[in-house]
Amino acid sequence: MPFDPVVRPARLTDYAALANLLETGSNVHRHLDWRPALEWLGHDPFWVIEENTKILAALACPPDPPGVAWIRLFAVLPGVELRQAWQSLFEHILEYFRGWLEIKIAVIAIYPWFANLIKQMDFHLHQEIVILEWENVLPPYIACPPSVKIRRFDMADLPEVTAVDNRAFDPLWQNSFKSLGMALKQSAYATLAEVNGEIVGYQICTAGGYSAHLARLAVLPKIQKHSIGYLLVQDLLKYFSSQNVFRVTVNTQENNYASLGLYRKMGFWLTGDQFDVYLYNI
Numbered sequence: 001m002p003f004d005p006v007v008r009p010a011r012l013t014d015y016a017a018l019a020n021l022l023e024t025g026s027n028v029h030r031h032l033d034w035r036p037a038l039e040w041l042g043h044d045p046f047w048v049i050e051e052n053t054k055i056l057a058a059l060a061c062p063p064d065p066p067g068v069a070w071i072r073l074f075a076v077l078p079g080v081e082l083r084q085a086w087q088s089l090f091e092h093i094l095e096y097f098r099g100w101l102e103i104k105i106a107v108i109a110i111y112p113w114f115a116n117l118i119k120q121m122d123f124h125l126h127q128e129i130v131i132l133e134w135e136n137v138l139p140p141y142i143a144c145p146p147s148v149k150i151r152r153f154d155m156a157d158l159p160e161v162t163a164v165d166n167r168a169f170d171p172l173w174q175n176s177f178k179s180l181g182m183a184l185k186q187s188a189y190a191t192l193a194e195v196n197g198e199i200v201g202y203q204i205c206t207a208g209g210y211s212a213h214l215a216r217l218a219v220l221p222k223i224q225k226h227s228i229g230y231l232l233v234q235d236l237l238k239y240f241s242s243q244n245v246f247r248v249t250v251n252t253q254e255n256n257y258a259s260l261g262l263y264r265k266m267g268f269w270l271t272g273d274q275f276d277v278y279l280y281n282i
Contacts (some may be wrong), residue, residue, distance in 0.1 A: 007088050010046040010058065017055040018048070026078040029071065029114045031107075034182040037073040045096040046073075047089050049080075056080050059089035061105060065166075065176040069097070071107040074114070086117060097282055105280040106172060115276055123278035126172075128254040132268035136246040138237055139266040142230055150235050153190040153202055155181065160199045161192060168201075168218035173253075175216070180204075188212060189239055193219070193228045201228045205236055205248075212240050214250040217259070229262050237266070251275075 010018065018038055022028055030037045040046060043062035048055050057076040063069040076085045097103045108129065109115035119125075144150060153161065162177045169175075175183070184190055188207035192199050201219035205212050214236065219228045240248060250268060252259040 005049040005051050005056065005088065007047060007049055007092060009044070010041055010048045010060070012042055014048060014055060015041060018058055021055055021058060021075050021077060022073075024077065025075040026080075027082055027111075027113055028075040029073065029107075029111065031070050031072045032110070033070070033072060034179050034186060035072075040072050045069075045093050047092045049085055049088060057085040057089060059086070059093060061093055063103065064179060065171070065174050067102050067104065068172055068174070069093075069103060069105045071105070082113075082117060083120070086121065090121065094282065100282070103282060104172060105282070107278050109276045109278060115278075118278050118280075121280075123280045126277045126279045129251050129275045129277060130254045130260075131271045131273040132250050132252070132260075132263050133271050134237065134248040134250075134263075134266065134268045136241065137267050138241060139230075139234060142227055142234060144231055147196050148228070148231060149194045150191055150231060151194070153184060153192045153204070155184065157192060157199065157202075158184070161202050164199055164202060164220055165216075165218050167220055183216065187215075189236055191232060191235060193232055195223065195226075195228075201232055203232045203236055205240075207240070207243075207245055210245055211247040211249070212236075212245050214248060217250070224258065229259075230266065233262070233266050253277075 015038060022037065040060050040062050046060040046062065049057040057080055058073060060073040061069040061071045076082055107118060109118060158177060158181055162180055165180060166174045183204050186206060187204045190204045192202040194200065200223050203214060204216040205214050217229060217232060237248065250263060
């Protein structure tokens with residue numbers, strides 16, 4: 001489809017047109033996010049290609065937390081040349097971030113078409129996310145020491161839990177306060193671990209039907225060899241077993257050997273599925 005496009009920032013009034021783009025687009029990438037793609041509308045940078053008032057393509061990557069801008073959305077209508085649309089939009093994204101002292105543009109390439117595209121656009125492979133699965137065999141039981149308490153995670157805990165999260169992960173994988181709040185609201189089971197009253201770890205799970213997903217597990221580095229992660233996962237597996245949920249999945253980085261070791265110890269196995277993570281260094 002030849003076009004003489006206008007490239008402009010997205011506006012709040014574009015919501016309906018963008019919803020149609022996501023519904024009818026020939027190529028649509030949505031980030032694995034707690035926030036639906038269109039909830040990023042109103043946050044910069046978010047750009048669209050428009051012709052005769054019709055939105056043909058969109059690209060959004062607002063930074064959250066600061067310093068990390070995941071590609072939240074990229075979508076094009078049928079007939080729009082994919083590479084041309086990406087280049088037209090991405091040059092405005094780069095201009096937006098020009099001059100930032102520190103920013104990483106990152107993407108999880110869920111679909112082969114998107115991986116093929118960004119590999120041609122100066123993104124480089126950073127690491128792989130692997131998927132593990134557990135099927136209803138409870139791991140060897142470890143008693144919770146008197147100093148450790150596993151309890152439900154509620155909204156009042158968010159400031160402390162955000163601090164734990166940010167100390168447990170590299171900046172690329174940290175969650176902001178707002179993202180963790182949204183994760184908690186969408187969770188099926190969320191707990192935290194306290195040692196002598198201090199929050200030292202937490203987990204958030206989602207669920208649907210007879211399966212659940214361990215979406216987040218974090219433990220303070222200073223206490224990662226004290227079985228806190230094991231106790232949190234042991235508790236959630238017991239909980240889901242009692243709810244007749246017999247399948248639990250989890251994602252982790254292929255080089256996160258501590259997490260892989262923990263999950264394997266608890267009966268998770270690698271499914272063979274994986275997603276590639278790419279970075280663009282400005």
